[in-house]
Amino acid sequence: MTRAIVVGANSSIAQSVIEQLLSGQVVEQVTAISRDTNSQLQEKFGSSLRWVCCDYSEEAMKEVCVNLRSPENDFSHVFICNGLLHTEQIAPEKRLEDINTEKLQTVFHANTIVPMLWLANLAPLLRSKIDCTVAVFSARVGSIEDNRSGGWYAYRASKSALNMLIKTASIEYRRRAPNVKLIAFHPGTTDTQLSKPFQSNVPEGKLFTPNFVASSLVGIMENLDRESGAEFLDWAGTPITW
Ligand SMILES: NC(=O)c1ccc[n+]([C@@H]2O[C@H](COP(=O)([O-])OP(=O)(O)OC[C@H]3O[C@@H](n4cnc5c(N)ncnc54)[C@H](OP(=O)(O)O)[C@@H]3O)[C@@H](O)[C@H]2O)c1
Numbered sequence: 154m155t156r157a158i159v160v161g162a163n164s165s166i167a168q169s170v171i172e173q174l175l176s177g178q179v180v181e182q183v184t185a186i187s188r189d190t191n192s193q194l195q196e197k198f199g200s201s202l203r204w205v206c207c208d209y210s211e212e213a214m215k216e217v218c219v220n221l222r223s224p225e226n227d228f229s230h231v232f233i234c235n236g237l238l239h240t241e242q243i244a245p246e247k248r249l250e251d252i253n254t255e256k257l258q259t260v261f262h263a264n265t266i267v268p269m270l271w272l273a274n275l276a277p278l279l280r281s282k283i284d285c286t287v288a289v290f291s292a293r294v295g296s297i298e299d300n301r302s303g304g305w306y307a308y309r310a311s312k313s314a315l316n317m318l319i320k321t322a323s324i325e326y327r328r329r330a331p332n333v334k335l336i337a338f339h340p341g342t343t344d345t346q347l348s349k350p351f352q353s354n355v356p357e358g359k360l361f362t363p364n365f366v367a368s369s370l371v372g373i374m375e376n377l378d379r380e381s382g383a384e385f386l387d388w389a390g391t392p393i394t395w
Contacts, residue, residue, distance in 0.1 A: 154181035155227045155283060159270050161234035165345035166290070168194060169367035170232050175201050180230060180369060189365060202341060208378070209235075209267050218274040226281035233271050233289045238347050245305040259308045264311035269318045272335075280330035283363050287376045291317050291337035293387065297392040316385060316395055323383035334379050340366040341388040346385035357384040361388065 157174050159167050160394050162185035174180050175198050184203045185191070205220075206212045256348050268289050275393045294305060295312025316337050323335040342348050343361045344356060352360055366388055375389040387392045 154178075154230035156180055156184065157230035157232070158184045158186065158221070158275070159188045159234065160268075161230045161232075161236070161290075162236040163191055164191055164236070164290075164341055164347075165363045166304065166366055167232060167234040169363035170234070170370065171202065172199070172364070173367045174230065177371070181391060184221060202298050203347075209270075210332050214274050218278060221278055226278060227283060228279055228281070229283055230286055231275065231279065231285065232370075233268045233287065234236070235267050236292070236347060236364035237265055238305075239350060243307075245308055247304050249306075250353050252306055261311045261314070264308065264319065265314045268315055269322070270338040272318070272322045276326065276330055278339055279326075281332055283332060284379060285330075285333045286377060287333060287335045288338045288370060288374060289315065289335065291316055291319070291339055291385065293339045293393055295337075296385070296393050296395060302378055319325045320395070325349055333376055335383040336374075336377070337383065337385040338370060338373075339387040339393055340370070370372045 157180040159171055161167055171183050171185060173192060174183055182201050184205060186205045186207050188208060190204060190206060195202055199330050203216055208215050213252045223382045225236045231356055237260055243259060246252055292312045293299060297313055319335050341361050342355050342359060343363055343366050345363060369388045373386060385395055
C-alpha cells in the first residue's frame with residue numbers, strides 16, 4: 154500500500170478526493186495540507202488521515218516537505234487543488250477596465266505560484282521506485298487555443314501560466330524523478346464555492362458533484378500513458394489543447 158498527498162485539502166473537490174482514496178483503499182494514508190483544519194474528515198478517518206496546517210508561505214511549504222521525508226518515499230498520488238476565482242473583493246474581469254495589479258497578483262499567487270512552489274518542494278519526496286502521479290488542478294479556460302469568449306483575465310492567464318509551469322516541470326521531473334507523471338486537470342464545472350456565482354448558465358447535467366469528479370480523476374490516474382510527458386486532461390480523461 155502507498156500514500157497520497159492532497160494540497161489545498163479543504164477544497165470541496167479535494168475533500169471528495171480524500172474520501173475516495175481512503176474509503177476506496179486506493180492508498181493506506183493521506184497527508185492533507187490546508188490553511189485550516191477539517192475535524193469532520195479527521196474524525197472519520199483517524200490515523201489514516203494526517204492533517205497538516207500550512208499558510209502557504211515559502212518557509213512553511215519547505216518545512217512541511219522536510220517533515221514529510223521518509224526513507225520509503227512511497228507516495229503514489231499527489232493532488233494540488235488550490236485555485237481562486239473570486240473573493241468578496243475580486244470578481245472575474247469582464248472588461249479591460251476591471252484589471253488591476255492587486256487582483257492579478259492575488260489570483261496569480263493562489264493559482265500559479267502556490268501550486269508551482271509545491272511542485273518544486275515536493276520533487277525530492279516523490280523520486281522513488283514506485284509510480285507517482287501528480288494531478289494539478291487547472292481549468293479549461295487556461296487553454297490558449299480554446300479561448301473563444303475572452304474575459305476572466307486573471308483566472309485564465311494564471312491557469313495558462315500554471316499549465317506552462319507544469320509542462321516545464323515535467324521535463325525536469327523526467328530527468329530527476331522519472332517515476333513521476335504530471336497532469337494538468339480540468340474538473341469540469343463542479344458544484345463548489347468557487348463556481349457558485351457562475352452556475353446559472355451551466356447546461357443541465359453539466360454541473361458535476363465533487364464526488365463524481367474525484368472518482369473520475371482517481372480512475373484517470375490509474376490508466377495514464379506513463380511514457381508520454383505532461384498531459385492536460387478533463388474529467389473524462391479527454392486531452393485539452395494547451
Ligand atoms: N469548481 C469548478 O467548477 C472548477 C472548474 C475548473 C477548475 N476548478 C479548479 O479546481 C480546483 C479546486 O476548486 P474547488 O472548486 O474545489 O474550489 P474550492 O472548494 O473553493 O477550493 C479552493 C481551493 O483553493 C485553495 N485556496 C483558496 N484561496 C487560496 C489562496 N489565497 N491561496 C492559496 N490557496 C487558496 C483552498 O485551499 P485550502 O485548503 O488551504 O483552503 C482550496 O484548495 C481549483 O484549482 C479550481 O481552480 C474548479
